[in-house]
Amino acid sequence: MRVLAVAVSALLACAGAQAQTLIPPAAIQTAVQLREQALADRTGWQVVESLTTEVGPRMAGSEADARAVAWAEEKFVQLGFDRVWTEPVTFPKWERRSESARVVGAFAQPLQITALGGSPGGQIEAEVVRFADLAALQAAPAGSLAGKIAFVDYRMLAARDGSGYGPGSAVRSKGPSEAIRKGAIGFVMRSAGTDSHRVPHTGITRFDEGLTPIPAAALSVPDADQLSRLLERGPVQLALALDCGWDGQYTSHNVIGEITGSQRPEEVVVIGGHLDSWDLGTGAVDDGAGVAITMAAGHLIGKLPTAPKRTIRVVAFANEEQGLWGGKVYAANRAGAGELERQVIAAESDFGAGRIYAFNTGSPDPAGSRAATAQIAEVLAPLGIELAADKGGPGPDISPLAAIGGAWGWLAQDGSDYFHLHHTADDTLDKIDPAALAQNVAAYTVFAWLAAQAEGDFGTTPKNP
Amino acid sequence: MRVLAVAVSALLACAGAQAQTLIPPAAIQTAVQLREQALADRTGWQVVESLTTEVGPRMAGSEADARAVAWAEEKFVQLGFDRVWTEPVTFPKWERRSESARVVGAFAQPLQITALGGSPGGQIEAEVVRFADLAALQAAPAGSLAGKIAFVDYRMLAARDGSGYGPGSAVRSKGPSEAIRKGAIGFVMRSAGTDSHRVPHTGITRFDEGLTPIPAAALSVPDADQLSRLLERGPVQLALALDCGWDGQYTSHNVIGEITGSQRPEEVVVIGGHLDSWDLGTGAVDDGAGVAITMAAGHLIGKLPTAPKRTIRVVAFANEEQGLWGGKVYAANRAGAGELERQVIAAESDFGAGRIYAFNTGSPDPAGSRAATAQIAEVLAPLGIELAADKGGPGPDISPLAAIGGAWGWLAQDGSDYFHLHHTADDTLDKIDPAALAQNVAAYTVFAWLAAQAEGDFGTTPKNP
Numbered sequence: 001m002r003v004l005a006v007a008v009s010a011l012l013a014c015a016g017a018q019a020q021t022l023i024p025p026a027a028i029q030t031a032v033q034l035r036e037q038a039l040a041d042r043t044g045w046q047v048v049e050s051l052t053t054e055v056g057p058r059m060a061g062s063e064a065d066a067r068a069v070a071w072a073e074e075k076f077v078q079l080g081f082d083r084v085w086t087e088p089v090t091f092p093k094w095e096r097r098s099e100s101a102r103v104v105g106a107f108a109q110p111l112q113i114t115a116l117g118g119s120p121g122g123q124i125e126a127e128v129v130r131f132a133d134l135a136a137l138q139a140a141p142a143g144s145l146a147g148k149i150a151f152v153d154y155r156m157l158a159a160r161d162g163s164g165y166g167p168g169s170a171v172r173s174k175g176p177s178e179a180i181r182k183g184a185i186g187f188v189m190r191s192a193g194t195d196s197h198r199v200p201h202t203g204i205t206r207f208d209e210g211l212t213p214i215p216a217a218a219l220s221v222p223d224a225d226q227l228s229r230l231l232e233r234g235p236v237q238l239a240l241a242l243d244c245g246w247d248g249q250y251t252s253h254n255v256i257g258e259i260t261g262s263q264r265p266e267e268v269v270v271i272g273g274h275l276d277s278w279d280l281g282t283g284a285v286d287d288g289a290g291v292a293i294t295m296a297a298g299h300l301i302g303k304l305p306t307a308p309k310r311t312i313r314v315v316a317f318a319n320e321e322q323g324l325w326g327g328k329v330y331a332a333n334r335a336g337a338g339e340l341e342r343q344v345i346a347a348e349s350d351f352g353a354g355r356i357y358a359f360n361t362g363s364p365d366p367a368g369s370r371a372a373t374a375q376i377a378e379v380l381a382p383l384g385i386e387l388a389a390d391k392g393g394p395g396p397d398i399s400p401l402a403a404i405g406g407a408w409g410w411l412a413q414d415g416s417d418y419f420h421l422h423h424t425a426d427d428t429l430d431k432i433d434p435a436a437l438a439q440n441v442a443a444y445t446v447f448a449w450l451a452a453q454a455e456g457d458f459g460t461t462p463k464n465p
Numbered sequence: 466m467r468v469l470a471v472a473v474s475a476l477l478a479c480a481g482a483q484a485q486t487l488i489p490p491a492a493i494q495t496a497v498q499l500r501e502q503a504l505a506d507r508t509g510w511q512v513v514e515s516l517t518t519e520v521g522p523r524m525a526g527s528e529a530d531a532r533a534v535a536w537a538e539e540k541f542v543q544l545g546f547d548r549v550w551t552e553p554v555t556f557p558k559w560e561r562r563s564e565s566a567r568v569v570g571a572f573a574q575p576l577q578i579t580a581l582g583g584s585p586g587g588q589i590e591a592e593v594v595r596f597a598d599l600a601a602l603q604a605a606p607a608g609s610l611a612g613k614i615a616f617v618d619y620r621m622l623a624a625r626d627g628s629g630y631g632p633g634s635a636v637r638s639k640g641p642s643e644a645i646r647k648g649a650i651g652f653v654m655r656s657a658g659t660d661s662h663r664v665p666h667t668g669i670t671r672f673d674e675g676l677t678p679i680p681a682a683a684l685s686v687p688d689a690d691q692l693s694r695l696l697e698r699g700p701v702q703l704a705l706a707l708d709c710g711w712d713g714q715y716t717s718h719n720v721i722g723e724i725t726g727s728q729r730p731e732e733v734v735v736i737g738g739h740l741d742s743w744d745l746g747t748g749a750v751d752d753g754a755g756v757a758i759t760m761a762a763g764h765l766i767g768k769l770p771t772a773p774k775r776t777i778r779v780v781a782f783a784n785e786e787q788g789l790w791g792g793k794v795y796a797a798n799r800a801g802a803g804e805l806e807r808q809v810i811a812a813e814s815d816f817g818a819g820r821i822y823a824f825n826t827g828s829p830d831p832a833g834s835r836a837a838t839a840q841i842a843e844v845l846a847p848l849g850i851e852l853a854a855d856k857g858g859p860g861p862d863i864s865p866l867a868a869i870g871g872a873w874g875w876l877a878q879d880g881s882d883y884f885h886l887h888h889t890a891d892d893t894l895d896k897i898d899p900a901a902l903a904q905n906v907a908a909y910t911v912f913a914w915l916a917a918q919a920e921g922d923f924g925t926t927p928k929n930p
Binding site: 049053054055056057063064103106107108109110112196197198199221222225226229230233281282424425426428429430431 | 528572574575577662664687895
């Protein structure tokens, strides 16, 4: 504990005279025990195995969405959470029925594609015009793609922190609307992915107001290579057939399990993942892992002989994939009920199942929690996790809460291979390393427990909407 | 050359007094030059890029089969072969139109499958009975699978020499007939593959005489894992819908390019690969690579200032995948025309695009060619290729020729990852390493050139049919 004391003293010196949130030594000792126990525990694996096997793919609004909600309620009960409840989340339902693409003409052949979430259906056959990236499409003259299919061939790069996804996903979110503005009747893109398999990457797209949506799809990486090679030989005519689209509203649920606090039960430490997945895989790394990691963390804290001071709340968020619907409802409901101040800190695991390598917290008023953050980091350090001051941010479903003043925790996972699998058929259980998953559970258990025991807050400061 | 001379002397001593085929020193010198030239040459890559891009998938009997034949004829001409010809190969045509599978009931979800080649179509829904391997299915009591779907869950092992494929492919070739004998109405198997992607492995199956064929399909490896986990939870009902089947006869062609020999043009050294592929991928490693390696080898020999003594014959065989149809026709036609004795030696590249690590030759009368084989091996050695005496055998399309007495060459490729890709959608150009491909071209160039220059034969001895 000596090293820790020195570190905290230094932080206090830096922070000046402001009162610091601190974690009592007894809580630290328990955290060390929890950490070692979690590393040897199989609960996280069992939970993700159960979800991906028994429910499988669970796209928001699908038949399996309701089964996933029922699964989560039952799993929380099985794992000993003492309060299990749901909150409704309503959103438009998008369906994928069938999809195919083929090159026609002299080099006729099928190409593997998948519709982007939100795409309308349609059958078109047109010449393909390739753009190296989104900027090149944006630079095309208005009307220049009249009657054509735009193809954005941007190759996403792999990175531990997933930083390649920003430009990769921008092609998906902005490309179709840009293509429409240039006159295109269809849009295809090289998948926002880093693998080399015939598994196209889906994901939500949106069409800007006032535009008439066009069929939009992603090619697998080898198929984008192929289309690019074909285009080197001359004009390519592509036939695209998508049967998909929006169909009414659907109400799913955020599913919530709690380990009730013994001293300040109304104050909650929120951890979670999202319960929905895309339909192509079984949602193992996105985001069965996040649900399992945080359910297991809550379970391990719940098994302690003494309850945490604050409530540990594990949230399995509804429909993250199509627009953070569950996260937005969670934040709006807390704000609406005047509970925002009681959201002590919140963290979502939604970046796969790779080992956590960095940790930080943040809030509108972070100065007072720097010492407690350093204390948590000291307990995380043996897991190979470094304190990354001034880095990170809230997970996707936490971002609506953070936007209105909620404090967030950031436990950064190694995402080097996350985009090999993300939003593809290949997102299946075999891609999860049980030891790495247990390291995640250990980290979330330590984080949630220590945040619940901290004397003082993490800087949650409700903002006026 | 001193080392070589010593090695050959030793072999001559071992072989006793029998006359040995020998390769003249000038031919060895040219082979060394060809080897280095081939390593720096891009022809092999350009050929496989062209075939997989411009023709793409080319299942025997499909529309693309005819395009592949036209492509091969044109490519031989482009590459300077001085005689290009075809021989017709007629076979039954099998078509794949659509295929799907889903678990029904409480754990409803789709599973990724592909029909086995030769399977009939059909829509069935039945309980699945799992067997760990083919022996377990064979041991089931007759009639015990009445109304059920048999599932053979045998996990194929990866090996450099592909030795895992024997038991893996036996499940595919024998499993469906065994299942029928036990009363099953459908058959599914864990793919004979070593990957972990959602790409099921197809491949031909056959139904024993007198049995009524049943729908037969392979699950991808992760889907077999999933089905196995579901079965641990209780009975599983599977709906299988295959639209596929035999539909008449089709005539394709072996496509043959020759570099005509200057001294004994009627004697041929045969190298080749098979032109057809399965329909799921673009047939890069199976067997665009083999066609490209051997076309490039013939091309490099053809560019020499002096023609080889014997003819170099490169054969792009028709329909290997569904029963060695092209190889059988090639052998039958040579026998029918009394040309069998003139087939000096034959080798097929059909095990991917990994580096060659071993070499040998064989024939009904191998003693006389041991010295020449050792001479060839000496020139191959700098490529990382070892002489593997008493090992190897003819490639698939060479085996009918070998069965009637033809000598064969064996250039063993590293197949450690071949069964990650074999017969799947993932068999695409990006999986080929251009440097490894060039090493293959160098080896085939050396082999074909030296066999054409050898004084004496390699033991071809026509057998009475």
